[in-house]
Amino acid sequence: MNTLTVYGSTGMIGSAITAEAAARGVDVTGVTRKAPEQVADPVAGVTYVTGDIGDTADVAARAAATDNIVFSIPGPRDGSSVQPIIDAHAALISALADQGTTARIFIVGGAGATFTPEGIMFKDAPGFPADYKAEAESFAQILDLWRAAPESLDWVMLAPAPEIAPGAATASYLLSDDRPAGGFVTTGTFATAALDELETPAHRRTRFIVANG
Known part of the structure; x- marks a missing residue:
């Protein structure tokens, strides 16, 4: 992998992926809705540009110029509609397919759209936090x-384990499919698993989940 473009490069997970990629010597473009000079704590060696996942033509152009493209864009948590982020992914799928992109597409998913041991989505389980319901609903539809x-x-x-928080990578991590292999993951561990997958693909056209080892 020579080049990587990260949408959401200043967010909690996106910034960890950006930093891990740069540390591995990857040529990283960090896309953010902020002006580049407004990025707090920029990662050394990363080129920051302004962009938005909703700008389909711009995303398609960036996909055509990179080996891998990451979308680390959370769904709404403020009561706003889930439709814009769902529509953005639908438009991207159409545009990237029409373009014939060869970039590998990496999406950061949501834990709420993964499954409990009982086989129901966390978002539908009793006690699931109301503040995260819309985001979970959006990622269930985006995965489809x-x-x-x-x-x-x-x-x-x-997708992350049910709980994710900033922190360094652990010495190992656990992977699973529809049901989390553990209850917690740090952003550092998530980023390590993401870059391992991007460098040596082991999952294609599917979702998997990471937890701290």
Whole structure:
């Protein structure tokens, strides 16, 4: 992997992925809605640019110029509509397929759309936090969109364990499919698993989950 473009590069998870990629010597472009000079604590060596996942033409142009593209954009948590982020992914799927992109597409998913040991989505389980319900609903639909995407698109989604918080990477991590392998993951561990997958793909056109080892 030579180049990586990260949408949401200043967010909690996106910034960790950006930093891990830069530390591995990857040529990283960090896309943020902020002006580049407004980025707090920029990662050394990263080129920051202004952009938005909703600008389909701009995303498609950046996908055409990179080896891998990461979308680390959370769903709404302020009571606003889930539709804009869902529509953005739908438009991207269509545009990237029409373009014939060869970039690997990496989506940061949401834990609320993964499954409990009882086989129901966390978002539908009793006691699931109301503040995260809309975000979980959006990622359930976004995953369905990518699963139905044309076979030409090489995508993968990585979701965190039910709890994620800033922190350094652990010495090891656990991977699973629909049900989390553990209850907690740090952003550092998440970023390590993300870059390991981008460098040596082991999952294609599917979602997997990471937890601290």
